[in-house]
Amino acid sequence: MEIKNAVTALAALAQESRLAIFRLLVQNAPEGLTAGLIAEQLALPAPTLSFHLKTLAQAGLVNTVQEGRFVRYRAEIEGINALIGFLTDDCCGGHPELCTPNLKK
Amino acid sequence: MEIKNAVTALAALAQESRLAIFRLLVQNAPEGLTAGLIAEQLALPAPTLSFHLKTLAQAGLVNTVQEGRFVRYRAEIEGINALIGFLTDDCCGGHPELCTPNLKK
DNA sequence: TTAATATTTCCATATTATTAGAAATATGGA
DNA sequence: TCCATATTTCTAATAATATGGAAATATTAA
Numbered sequence: 001m002e003i004k005n006a007v008t009a010l011a012a013l014a015q016e017s018r019l020a021i022f023r024l025l026v027q028n029a030p031e032g033l034t035a036g037l038i039a040e041q042l043a044l045p046a047p048t049l050s051f052h053l054k055t056l057a058q059a060g061l062v063n064t065v066q067e068g069r070f071v072r073y074r075a076e077i078e079g080i081n082a083l084i085g086f087l088t089d090d091c092c093g094g095h096p097e098l099c100t101p102n103l104k105k
Numbered sequence: 106m107e108i109k110n111a112v113t114a115l116a117a118l119a120q121e122s123r124l125a126i127f128r129l130l131v132q133n134a135p136e137g138l139t140a141g142l143i144a145e146q147l148a149l150p151a152p153t154l155s156f157h158l159k160t161l162a163q164a165g166l167v168n169t170v171q172e173g174r175f176v177r178y179r180a181e182i183e184g185i186n187a188l189i190g191f192l193t194d195d196c197c198g199g200h201p202e203l204c205t206p207n208l209k210k
Numbered sequence: 211t212t213a214a215t216a217t218t219t220c221c222a223t224a225t226t227a228t229t230a231g232a233a234a235t236a237t238g239g240a
Numbered sequence: 241t242c243c244a245t246a247t248t249t250c251t252a253a254t255a256a257t258a259t260g261g262a263a264a265t266a267t268t269a270a
Binding site: 212220222223228233236237 | 241242243244245246247248249250251252253254255256257258259260261262263264265266267268269270
């Protein structure tokens with residue numbers, strides 16, 4: 001992962017509504033939720049939700065599939081794993097056992 | 106961790122200079138680096154670096170200790186671990202084995 | 211006590227993001 | 241075909257953030 005991709009992903013998550021959307025989709029993995037259900041759960045107006053979902057999708061954190069009139073969104077597990085890896089890579093100059101407490105990865 | 110704390114931490118990391126600072130400190134854990142060494146490594150003007158370090162410290166992602174004229178900064182491992190946990194909590198409604206690929210945590 | 215070094219604060223400017231109403235698009239059902 | 245429903249795009253007002261020069265502060269060495 002390049003630093004610019006990581007910044008894009010972090011910026012996508014650094015907003016309260018989008019973070020709530022992402023966590024809702026993580027908790028509802030792997031089947032995901034339609035846009036309408038997300039809007040209902042989080043009480044967001046449709047245009048606002050659509051804007052945030054687009055931001056998350058462009059950041060590689062959610063994926064989307066059309067289901068008739070509905071659009072289903074899912075958390076992109078590989079995207080969040082790559083981001084976490086980027087944050088924790090090369091911890092302690094390659095000697096992660098030096099970290100107290102140990103870093104998650 | 107509360108969602109507002111998570112947003113603060115993510116916003117702190119969602120900026121290219123700050124993300125580079127944080128990763129440099131992770132790689133130089135556990136001993137950390139002085140502000141001057143960080144400025145040198147990343148070619149940042151002192152006021153800009155100071156602003157970013159303050160943002161990271163307020164987000165709980167770095168800690169700081171005065172060493173005479175110098176100020177040493179270290180990555181706050183507990184802070185980043187808490188953030189990663191917040192992003193991955195309750196994955197798949199408590200059945201993380203359903204995730205393919207599996208979420209890091 | 212004076213000078214040199216390390217870091218932070220102050221500040222003005224420039225840039226970028228968030229919000230939601232109104233309108234547009236797209237799909238499926240009657 | 242025509243209508244209802246789901247979602248997105250357009251748009252403009254509002255708000256938040258990044259940048260770095262100049263000055264201030266703090267510590268050490270001479």
